[in-house]
Amino acid sequence: MATTSEKKKLVFVTGNKNKLAEVQSIFKDVIDIDSHKVDLPELQGTSQDIAAQKCKMAADIIQGPCITEDTCLCFNAMNGLPGPYIKWFHESVGLDGLNKMLVGFDDKSGYALCTIAYCEGPGHEPVIFEGITKGNIVPARGPTYFGWDPVFQPEGFDQTYAEMPKDIKNTISHRFRALEKLKAYFLD
């Protein structure tokens, strides 16, 4: 593993301070994460298309290498929707509304998907790393400061993402799993 003096540096372009805090915490001993706050526009499409496009734009803006990430919350009963549109659904209908969307379905299962993109710089094609955590959509429990954390209960746990300590979320989350792949890409 790299020593502190050899620690790799990466710029994470995101408008979301909670994402930044988790990425910095997960990478704290391995990769230094600098941040660049930009609310990047997002196209429609698959999470991979959205992540790649975001990263290309970010690399153009900062004129150098960077990572971006796109997070989806997918309901199995709805064939993966809201998916990449979860931000707008959450802002429009709230946590309670996300539960109500599933009232007509027995299946409350779903998954959180993190798609990280790394781009070497302007003109380069981004490389994509995905992480998935399966779980269930439940009535909100726990602090409400980070997105849909209160309504997502990962499989095998009796706490929602919002209720569990950060150091537990950060070892089982969709984000952790995608970052493990990015770490392997850089360090192995």
Ligand SMILES: O=P(O)(O)OP(=O)(O)OP(=O)(O)OC[C@H]1O[C@@H](n2cnc3c(O)ncnc32)[C@H](O)[C@@H]1O
């Ligand atoms: O600038 P970017 O990185 O795009 O940040 P964003 O907040 O716009 O993020 P996304 O476009 O990926 O939209 C994902 C939505 O899901 C929320 N979210 C992301 N990761 C989450 C997590 O681990 N737990 C709960 N909510 C999360 C986030 O607040 C957004 O509302």
Ligand SMILES: [Mg+2]
């Ligand atoms: Mg966004």
